[in-house]
Amino acid sequence: MLTDEAKLNEIIEHWKRDSSYLIEMLQDVQAHYRYIPHPLARRLAEELDVPVNRIFHIATFYKGFTLEPRGKFPIAVCTGTACHVKGGTRILENILRDLGVEREGQVSADGLFSVESVRCVGCCGLAPVVTVGGDVYGQTSSVKISRILERVRKAEQAH
Amino acid sequence: MSVNTDTARPEEQISPRVGGYRMHLMLCAGTACVASNSYRIKEALEREIKKHGLANEIAVVMTGCNGFCAQGPVMVVQPDEIFYQHLTEKDIPHLVEEHMLKGRPVPALMYTPPAGKAAIPKMSEIGFFKKQRLLALRNRGLLDPESIDEYIARDGYRALAKVLTEMTPEQVVQEMIASGLRGRGGGGFPTGIKWKTCREAPGEPKFVVCNADEGDPGAYMDRSIIEGDPHSVLEGMAIAAYAIGSSRGYVYIRHEYPLALQRLEKAIADARAFCLLGKNIFERGFDFDVKIHRGAGAFVCGESTALMASMEGRPGEPRAKYIHTVEHGLWDLPTNLNNVETYANVPPIILRGAKWFAGIGTGDVSENPWGGSKGTKVFSLVGKVHNTGLVEVPMGITLREIVFDIGGGMMKGRKFKAVQTGGPSGGVIPEELLDLPVDFDQLTRVGSMMGSGGMIVMDDTDCMVDIARYFIDFLIGESCGKCLPCREGLTQINAILNDICNGTALEGSIELLEELANTVKECSLCALGGSAPNPVLSTLRYFRSEYEAHVKEKRCPAGVCKALITYSIDPAKCTGCLVCKRNCPQDAIAGDKKVVHTIDADKCIKCGICRDVCAFDAVIVR
Numbered sequence A: 001m002l003t004d005e006a007k008l009n010e011i012i013e014h015w016k017r018d019s020s021y022l023i024e025m026l027q028d029v030q031a032h033y034r035y036i037p038h039p040l041a042r043r044l045a046e047e048l049d050v051p052v053n054r055i056f057h058i059a060t061f062y063k064g065f066t067l068e069p070r071g072k073f074p075i076a077v078c079t080g081t082a083c084h085v086k087g088g089t090r091i092l093e094n095i096l097r098d099l100g101v102e103r104e105g106q107v108s109a110d111g112l113f114s115v116e117s118v119r120c121v122g123c124c125g126l127a128p129v130v131t132v133g134g135d136v137y138g139q140t141s142s143v144k145i146s147r148i149l150e151r152v153r154k155a156e157q158a159h
Numbered sequence B: 001m002s003v004n005t006d007t008a009r010p011e012e013q014i015s016p017r018v019g020g021y022r023m024h025l026m027l028c029a030g031t032a033c034v035a036s037n038s039y040r041i042k043e044a045l046e047r048e049i050k051k052h053g054l055a056n057e058i059a060v061v062m063t064g065c066n067g068f069c070a071q072g073p074v075m076v077v078q079p080d081e082i083f084y085q086h087l088t089e090k091d092i093p094h095l096v097e098e099h100m101l102k103g104r105p106v107p108a109l110m111y112t113p114p115a116g117k118a119a120i121p122k123m124s125e126i127g128f129f130k131k132q133r134l135l136a137l138r139n140r141g142l143l144d145p146e147s148i149d150e151y152i153a154r155d156g157y158r159a160l161a162k163v164l165t166e167m168t169p170e171q172v173v174q175e176m177i178a179s180g181l182r183g184r185g186g187g188g189f190p191t192g193i194k195w196k197t198c199r200e201a202p203g204e205p206k207f208v209v210c211n212a213d214e215g216d217p218g219a220y221m222d223r224s225i226i227e228g229d230p231h232s233v234l235e236g237m238a239i240a241a242y243a244i245g246s247s248r249g250y251v252y253i254r255h256e257y258p259l260a261l262q263r264l265e266k267a268i269a270d271a272r273a274f275c276l277l278g279k280n281i282f283e284r285g286f287d288f289d290v291k292i293h294r295g296a297g298a299f300v301c302g303e304s305t306a307l308m309a310s311m312e313g314r315p316g317e318p319r320a321k322y323i324h325t326v327e328h329g330l331w332d333l334p335t336n337l338n339n340v341e342t343y344a345n346v347p348p349i350i351l352r353g354a355k356w357f358a359g360i361g362t363g364d365v366s367e368n369p370w371g372g373s374k375g376t377k378v379f380s381l382v383g384k385v386h387n388t389g390l391v392e393v394p395m396g397i398t399l400r401e402i403v404f405d406i407g408g409g410m411m412k413g414r415k416f417k418a419v420q421t422g423g424p425s426g427g428v429i430p431e432e433l434l435d436l437p438v439d440f441d442q443l444t445r446v447g448s449m450m451g452s453g454g455m456i457v458m459d460d461t462d463c464m465v466d467i468a469r470y471f472i473d474f475l476i477g478e479s480c481g482k483c484l485p486c487r488e489g490l491t492q493i494n495a496i497l498n499d500i501c502n503g504t505a506l507e508g509s510i511e512l513l514e515e516l517a518n519t520v521k522e523c524s525l526c527a528l529g530g531s532a533p534n535p536v537l538s539t540l541r542y543f544r545s546e547y548e549a550h551v552k553e554k555r556c557p558a559g560v561c562k563a564l565i566t567y568s569i570d571p572a573k574c575t576g577c578l579v580c581k582r583n584c585p586q587d588a589i590a591g592d593k594k595v596v597h598t599i600d601a602d603k604c605i606k607c608g609i610c611r612d613v614c615a616f617d618a619v620i621v622r
Ligand SMILES: Cc1cc2nc3c(=O)[nH]c(=O)nc-3n(C[C@H](O)[C@H](O)[C@H](O)COP(=O)(O)O)c2cc1C
Pocket: B182, B183, B184, B185, B186, B187, B188, B189, B191, B211, B212, B213, B214, B215, B216, B299, B300, B301, B302, B303, B304, B305, B337, B338, B339, B340, B342, B452, B526, B527, B528
């Protein structure tokens, strides 16, 4: 995984080194690297002159940040209330089993997927909702998702 | 009678769309319809229109959320208001040829009510739309949210012009107080009173903040407003800024809403280009500009003090409520925080007057701003009803009308059990109370609350203990951990609920649960902890016997709690089609073609896939 610091510098300059935009900077880091790499968290702390623990406090407080890399196609299973009553939580359990991973956030052995629960992606009218690599699938089911994952696997193998 | 948007009420009448087209195809581009491929439909439509040489006569417009999300992608053909649903690319050539070229609408793509036979062509005659009344969503599906021209053509920024040219800030505040508008973000605090306090608070500069954090899982009203009509929020904020004497605005928006963010950014840039934001607006010496802050995913950040901490670049931890943010808010300066929907209601109130607004809804606010609930409320009507989506209804409508008339009743002919309102801070409302008029005070009286507008309908296959546990589990994850009653209390409540769901709870657990819930409610620092026990207390209040069945009989009547249920196959219904057998991840199902299948309880992990795939409803859960 790339941890080039050029991108980090770009992000810091974009927010004009203003530490009140720390959360925004971390979001950009997360979006680029798909997690918050430790060395970059330290660099960011030095650059902005804030204690490094504040960065980790924020990175662990907000759901949007992860400290370990995600799969190439992160899966998010909505477990908001609308999706919960339509079986979202069950879909999550079934995907975990399907990927052979023990917990949310863990990357599958082939490096392709990681799954996480999210609380409402805002398509509640289409519950249950799952997103795979950013694509939204509404009115879905365990079986449909498992077919989608199979398709992604095949496409990746063909590469 | 059509009461959707036009004919019934001249004061809410639609002005015709701009441009010289004979027909407008208003295709929904809300997140749900985009997920259902509406952009591909757009391409197909344009292709076919061009093919038939109709490009000068017919325009395709991508609109904000239409509301009827379950039927997506949806499209409304104007001016005749013909509603099409579940469109796919391959429907389009036929549709364009029949309707757009030959003028014959296509019934097969229209809405057909669950029990009905005939398709309903006109949008306003569909049950889902009939009882709605659109104020906050007044432009819903009628304009392209990315076009400031279209917003202006529909009276946009006229309310701002009116306050700047005809009203003093004090008059604006008075108008808001008289309208009876109460905050749509959950608390129901009178908006005018908040503006007045902020106006009078010492300290400069002052800030106007819009709460678009929308943390309530299962609700998406605010997202839909920003995606569908971003300028209405900006206009409301500008009016608030004028009233309280501020020139700086912020929108705090969830990062999970990329489309809303993008449309908001565009709206701000366009408004600046039109000098509707920036310096010396309408040449009246009034300056106001808006910046965006992206939230990073924390429910508690919807709480006012946590939100402001987060905006200052810190973890979103609330502080004690006795210091008010209207006086000591962002950077310790006076700050007016309102919800998205609250701001969206402001322009029509200014244009049509407080009296008009106060004429809609319940109670009387002429003496006391808390004396009633005025205007409308947008709800996200989801769960086990036929018609899921976003609805805007006048305050005072009954739950029964919402669930059965608008929602079209229960799915799969199941029995209504409860409706959950108010999100994680709210509660459930049982069948006996279906005739309750929906307003702030009535919902609070029955142990729930209005909240931001989530409305989740549940049927007899939803376990109320599981629902309580679901919300507590959510809130444990979202508690900031600063105060003990919330941090530890919720963990203990969760442990008891887990025991109940697992069938390992001891006699007396229910009483202990109740006592603990009341303690957390009393002693927590902020409103998150203070309202966190509500899902437990309200399910206990109306569904105590269901708790007792779990504890005493080790039984989950709704068939949800895994430890207490078994899966089996109903021999009378099973046709031996092998589908469940093929899909079972555990190889726990035996049977051959046309031979009734059976489930091996030792192998079964209760994943529920067999029930999902069975087309004959033959899988029994007990
Ligand atoms: C835990 C918690 C979460 C909240 N979440 C939201 C939210 O997501 N959106 C919102 O507008 N208000 C939310 N509120 C209410 C806000 O604190 C605040 O009252 C509201 O934004 C004020 O605007 P209004 O008067 O227009 O409703 C929340 C409150 C609490 C205690």
